[in-house]
Amino acid sequence: MGKYFGTDGFRGKAGEGLTTDHAYRIGRFLGWYYGREHKARIVVGKDTRRSSYMLEYAISAGMAASGADVGLLHVTTTPSVSYVTRTDHFDCGVMISASHNPFYDNGIKLLNGEGEKMEDSVIALVEDYLDGKLTVDGQPVDTLPMATEERVGHIVDEVAARNRYMGYLVSLAVYSFKGKRVALDCANGSAWHIAPQVFESLGAEVFTINTNPDGTNINRDAGSTHIEGLQRYVVENHMDVGFAYDGDADRCLAVDEKGNLVDGDQIMYLYACYMKERDKLTTNTVVTTVMSNFGLYKALEEAGINYEKTAVGDKYVYENMVKYGHRIGGEQSGHIIFTKYARTGDGILTSLKVMEAMLARKQPLSQLVAPMTVYPQVLINVRVKDKQEAQADPDVQAAVAAVADELGNTGRILVRESGTEPLVRVMVEAPAQEQCQTLAQRVVDVIKEKGHAV
Incomplete structure (x- = not known):
């Protein structure tokens, strides 16, 4: 980890630990760095925090000032930024979010042109620039050139690309959700308008909670970090299943029809077993972090499935998966990565995959996870x-x-x-x-x- 960027980007209290000056300067660097040989193209998304707007404007201004063309996805999910960056051939992507943190925090996540978390080597250069220590070819760089005349970048709306991401999710479903009562807790965050539309498009009878963001209520007693609200809702309203996302919707936790929590470990277990049954678990391995539960490992062993352990952080899970060709991995917190379909954890995709396993096996979620005992x-x-x-x-x-x-x-x-x-x-x-x-x-x-x- 660097001085500013941790395992999930630059994060801090908005206006204090993370300021518009930081955002502007990061934008200046990215516009310059990716524009050295051609006009850079960068896509930007944000969550529903009040401070996300000022950071979006600041980082976009910095990019355009360095000559980059900027596409704004507006309020969207982190995995959608990853998808659009990759499929629309942007040089890099930026997500403004502090994920599951309170509304007064915010963050800047950087993605490379493949929609993956930015390489450490580039992050190090960003940090050097922020600290006034950037060097190029051994020479110190005090200031970056400002674009002028026709070289000034433009900033345009890219909301249509966000809609293409939604269409992509719908296209991955292999069953209709018709007849299923599904509860979605969108944490008053990025998923609030995307997840319900995806599930409705697939025919589910959708019931939502925490889909009224006001800039300050993101994650407040809501979403995957406060699953108890969804648990009550599922039981009281006789839902077939419930899904809870975090602020930027890169993680998902589930609730079975009895109101029991189904965490990331259990989701990996049930889907890995489903993949193995269909000969789709190509390396017969699930990638976990050291925080995964003992019960997951015992259940995987009983199912004849191998596992890997990485340091905590979906970044490390993904690196292991790519290196060895594994197809599923993630964290207990609900960051689940399906490398065939995405380059990051994707909460909405995860919920669709859980639905697929339920429909294919014709079993409720409680039965799918029953063989796994969760250790205290x-x-x-x-x-x-x-x-x-x-x-x-x-x-x-x-x-x-x-x-x-x-x-x-x-x-x-x-x-x-x-x-x-x-x-x-x-x-x-x-x-x-x-x-x-x-x-x-x-x-x-x-x-x-x-x-x-x-």
Whole structure:
């Protein structure tokens, strides 16, 4: 991770940690970098946060000032920006979103011309430019040239491309959803107008919650980070299934017909089994992160399916999938990647794939995930002054080692830093929920006692 960009882009409190000056300068750099040999073309999307508009205008102005032509998708999802970047041959794509964070945060995600997360080498150059340390051919670059006359870039509406993305999603469905009552929690975010239209086009009887964004209610008691609202709605309204997205709709969690949460691990399990049945799981492997549940691995082993483990972050999952040709991977949080269809996690695509498995197997979601037992897990986030210093503390490390010894082969402890926030995450899995809580809290107490918490 760099000074500004973490595992999921440049993120911070809008107007403070992430300002319009940052956005303008990033736009200036991108317009110049991709326009060195031809006139650059860049596509920009945003979520529903109030601050997304000012950042959109600032970064677009910077791009045009450097000579790039800019296409605006307006409010849309991160995977749609990835799709349009790739299929419409833009040089790069930008998504303005802080994903699942509160409305007062925002972020800038950069995608390369293939719709994948931007290469670290380019991110490093962006950071150097922001810090006034950019060099080209060994020479320092203090200022970037401004475009003039006919070289000034234009900024145009690209909403038609967003509609093509919606058509693409509809085209992937192999069954009609007619007769299915589907609840969608759109988190008052990017999916609020896209997901319902896609499901309605496929014939579902669609019921929505949290589809009235006002600029400040994105993710507020809504979406995949607050799944309890959808759980109640599914039960009270006798839904067949429910799906919840996050702010930029690159992740999806599900709720079965009984109101039970079906998380990313369970979604990967059910769809991997479905793929294996049809001889579509080409490498017979699911790519997970170290945060996936013990129960997933046991269930995959019983199904005769292999698995890989990567560092936390869908970026690392995707890199592993591409390197080894794997077809499905993701995170417990609901970032699921289907490399045959997308270059990023796509929440709406994920929900369509869950529907496909349900319809093909003619089983409710609860039955599809029944063979997988989810081990009790506790995750405690500790806000700290310095993430690396907290984890490097010898007393903290000793506490972690003691918990690991106590668990032995019956569970595990994982302590890691957040890639987007000043947090240390302490996760414990064990046979009993109470044991998880006790052991995780033991490590958290040491972090606090040593003065690392804020």
